[in-house]
Amino acid sequence: MRYSTEHKQQTREKLLASSGALAKRGGFATTGVAGLMNAIGLTGGAFYNHFASKDDLFTEVVRRELSNSPLARLAERGADRQRLARCLEQYLSLAHLRDAEGGCPLPPLGVEIARAELPVREQAEQWLVALHSAWSTTLEDPELAWALISQCVGALVVGRMLASAEVQGQVLEASRSLVGRALNETR
Structure with a gap:
């Protein structure tokens, strides 16, 4: 039985959405093709109708x-320092x-992206460079833009490694404070 182009596109969208959620929840590398397809109610063989690998x-x-991502939406709309500060306040929240x-x-996904094949890393780099460019324009400081991107992502990684909400809160508060000072000092 042949499926319509619309059905195939809907299945592809379900696979992408489900795979993104699975990857962010438990890792992409640890889930096989059969598991990815099973999550949307299909067999592993149907995978290759949508992706070569x-x-x-x-x-x-x-x-x-x-x-x-929230950071991409901020970069697309453009932002002044106040808007960037509000976004980063939300980003660095419990x-x-x-x-x-x-x-x-x-x-x-950062570690998995780092271990992935070149096309995946190129996709991530393209996005990060565009984000950096937008923030560099807002901040008028390319070094600060890279430092803030790294600080924010790193704070979430460290926070998620911790067991207690109290220590997670301390990490996030310290990062919000550092980001706030950096945004105010470079004006």
Whole structure:
């Protein structure tokens, strides 16, 4: 039985959404093709109607997750320092720290992206360079832009490694304070 182009596109979208959530929750490398397809109610063999390889799927997942992240939306709309500061305040919150599936994909996927094939890393680099460019314009300081991106992502990674909400809060508060000082000192 042949499926319509629309059905195939809907299945592809379900696979991308499900794979992104699975990757951010438990890791992409640890889930096989059968598991990815099973999550959307299909057999592993149907996977190859949508992607040539699991690496191709991961490249698309990374592109999609990064382009839908809160940081990407801020860069697309442009921002002044106040708006950037408000966004980073939300980014460095316990709510965001606890929402690995719905939050920024860099903290949960960063290590997997680093180990991935070149096309995946190129996709991540392209996005990060565009984010850096937008923040450099807002901050008028390219070094500060890289430092803030790294600080924010790193704070979430460290926070998620910790067991207690109290220490997680300390990490996030210290990062918010540092980011706030950096934004105010460079004016």
